[in-house]
Amino acid sequence: MLIIKLNATDSTNSYLKRLCGNELVTDYTAVMAKKQTNGRGQMGTVWSAQSAKNLTFSVYKDVSTYNLEHPFYISMATALALIKTLKSLSINKLSVKWPNDILSENKKICGILIENVVKQNKFASSIIGIGLNVNQVEFENLPQASSLRVVSGRVFDIDEVAQIIIKNLKYYFDMLKKDEFETLKNKYESCLFRKNKPSTFKDAEGVMFSGFIKGVSNSGCLQILLEDDIIKEFEFKTITLLY
Template sequence: MSIIKLNATDSTNSYLRTLSARENVEDYTTVVAKKQTQGRGQMGTVWDAETSKNLTFSVYKDVSGFQLDSPFYISMVAALSVLKTLQFFSISRLRVKWPNDILSADKKICGILIENVIKQNSINASIIGIGLNVNQTEFKNLPKASSLSILSGKVYNLDELVMVILNNLKGYFLLLKDGKYDLIKAEYETHLFRKNKPSTFKDVEGLMFSGFIKGISDSGKLLVLLEDNIIKSFDLKEITLLY
């Protein structure tokens, strides 16, 4: 396993994607940057983090030997690996906000961006980008953001956090390779934010509606129980969960 440390890069995901296109990359090769100049989140959002205070890194995972039911299982594995790490460091009130943001006390502490490498119409590898708020204590104009230091009052070793996350990733990917889909999905749903609670959503047209999150489909769509007692599935681009 190779760990590449950079002082700065535009995006660790982009760096790793370029590297993998140019040469054979070892499984679990990890790129860690003290600063990202163009860090990205889901659907083109920007991930902003103070230099050297947080974790911004990407992991190359070869999945060419996997029989994947759905690419979303990679997303579940990534989210659970971070969540298990934070449990190890005694961070409480953890939830996964669909599809793969990690919350503590209803505030966002981690975002995950997964970009799959497709070869011959199947997923050959995944580049898993993780942005974890660690030692930053101020988030201007981001009232829904928090960090490990804010939550615990402690200062964390970033290298130690990376290693624990990588070890947990290896464990969950072993489960995935062994086809333990039900186990992974059940654990993910156990931690799903606002599951079985009345919630407000917004659709692509900006219309708001109420419902209860019941879980996710095998393809990763959010299952919502609507007022007419019908469970409807929504894709990431079709719905926004409002706090």
């Protein structure tokens, strides 16, 4: 696997996209940066991390030969690869806070930003951005953030963690290539934070309501069982799960 290491860049996703525009990039090429000056999260949010203490990297994935009708399966495969990696590092109490934040002990340790490229109405490739808090121990004004070091008490080799993640991405993308959609979805749903537990949500208008997370649709909508025994689907950013 090719891993390009940078001291600093605006964002590893942006760097990898520019690289793809200039040359032929091989499958699972990764870009790692000690520092991102403009790290991005979901829907334009900012991802902030202390320099050289965390893993901020992006991986190029060719999906041109995949039978992909719903791109959310790329998110599922990525989230499962991260869960598998963290389990192998003896990180406990792991879950996926929909759509794809990785939690340990109910605190966020990892965010994912996936940008898909469509060519001739078909998914051609994905740039998978991963921000994993590794050795950072202080998170100013971020009470819900944590890191591998905080939850385990150990210091980790960031390069080694990156290589394990790429190995596990290959494992789950092989399943995706074999059209094992149901297996992937079941595994993803089994990791969902607060699944089948009474939870409180807030919609885009600020109205709070209660329900039970039951699963996700193929397109990635969150399926919630409401008080009137109706399961309703919600798109990303239309609701917030309150802690």
